Amino acid sequence: MEGSGREDRDLDGLQEKLVEMKLTYSSALLELDRLTAEREGMRELQKATLGLLEDVEAERERSHDVQLALLNILEDVEEERNKVESTKAQLESVNQELEAFSYSVSHDLRAPLRAISGFSQAVLDDYLPILDDEGKKYLKLIQENAAHMGLLIDELLDFSRLGRHPLRMIDVNIEEIARIVFDELMAQEPARHVELVIHPLPPARGDASMLRQVMFNLFSNAFKFTRTRKDAVIEVGFIPGAEGGSYFVKDNGVGFDMMYVNRIFSVFQRLHPATEFEGTGVGLAIVKRIIDRHGGRVWAEGYVDLGATFYFTLPEVDRDGGR
Incomplete structure (x- = not known):
């Protein structure tokens, strides 16, 4: 066991x-x-x-x-x-x-x-x-x-x-210049009926004497090419937008063919015969030279017998004190 x-x-x-x-x-x-x-x-x-x-x-x-x-x-x-x-x-x-x-x-x-x-x-x-x-x-x-x-x-x-010519940059009252230039040209042709339509124009930064020359040449151009109109109208204004906005001078004159727009700001280039409208073909070239020197642009639009509009840009005034 x-x-x-x-x-x-x-x-x-x-x-x-x-x-x-x-x-x-x-x-x-x-x-x-x-x-x-x-x-x-x-x-x-x-x-x-x-x-x-x-x-x-x-x-x-x-x-x-x-x-x-x-x-x-x-x-x-x-x-x-x-x-x-x-x-x-x-x-x-x-x-x-x-x-x-x-x-x-x-x-x-x-x-x-x-x-x-x-x-x-x-x-x-x-x-x-x-x-x-x-x-x-x-x-x-x-x-x-x-x-x-x-x-x-x-x-x-x-x-x-x-x-x-050196640029003397200051704040320029474009609207005041436009009114003065218009009055001067009207004094030279008091018998004409020319209506000025002027919209509010902001001041710009530039050389006052040169910008006065720009407005004088553009207004002279408008006066000349509205001479055949019984009731001439010159409109001046400002369009806000890129490049600080653009100023314009518009008329209801004889206009021009846009085919030749590239010639309009060249020296001694004329789009109308001297027998119809006097001039040397330098005024608009001076406008372009001045605007170029200010760093702006200038261009034109027009139609035969429907008037023309000239646009230009300028440095805008900096209200905070400086550019």
């Missing part, structure tokens, strides 16, 4: 060991599965890391290519800027030479022109009784053309001086 009890105890111990071994084996399998999963995870992480590194390297190469492209663009821009600066300097030099030449030629033409005018008048004074009608006509034509040439010289001198 004693032997049988020992065997039972041995079997119980063996069973316990088997259970323990089974648990240990199960734990080992679980640990193996965990390690295997971690290993697979590490492999996936390695793959992802390698992929990321490849992407980073590719992006770095692309960034390098972009940097090279930007450097090339910057070099091209700098080269173009240098070309523009060089061209600008050359143009400024040419303009200065042309202004000096225009001034010299205009000044030198005065003496012979005075001689032509003076001698033709002397012939009329001394020999009028013996001159036939054709001779008188020729002498009158000489005097008229000499007077026209004198006007051309004066305006050419004014135009050439604009490049050398």
Whole structure:
């Protein structure tokens, strides 16, 4: 019986060991599965890391290519800027030479022109009784053309001086200038009926004498080309918007063909025959030169027999004290 009890105890111990071994084996399998999963995870992480590194390297190469492209663009821009600066300097030099030449030629033409005018008048004074009608006509034509040439010289001198005249920038009352100029021109043609429609005009920053010349030339232009109208109307106003807004001078005169608008601000360019409307073709060129010097723009719109409108921009007054 004693032997049988020992065997039972041995079997119980063996069973316990088997259970323990089974648990240990199960734990080992679980640990193996965990390690295997971690290993697979590490492999996936390695793959992802390698992929990321490849992407980073590719992006770095692309960034390098972009940097090279930007450097090339910057070099091209700098080269173009240098070309523009060089061209600008050359143009400024040419303009200065042309202004000096225009001034010299205009000044030198005065003496012979005075001689032509003076001698033709002397012939009329001394020999009028013996001159036939054709001779008188020729002498009158000489005097008229000499007077026209004198006007051309004066305006050419004014135009050439604009490049050398220093700008004295102040706050300018454009509305007051418009009224004064209109009154002056009306005094020269008191028999005409010209209506002035003037809208509120904000002050501008500029050279007062030059801006007065701008308004005088634009009003003179409007007076001239509305001369065929029984009831002429000149309208002056301001349109808020880009570039600080734009001033305008509008008339109901003969207008012009927009096909030739690019010629309208060029020196000695006329869109109407001198037999119909007097002038030298310099007035609007002076307007453009002055506005250009102020850093503004000037342009025109017109239609044949429906009038014309001239627009220009100027630096606006900064009411907080400064530009």
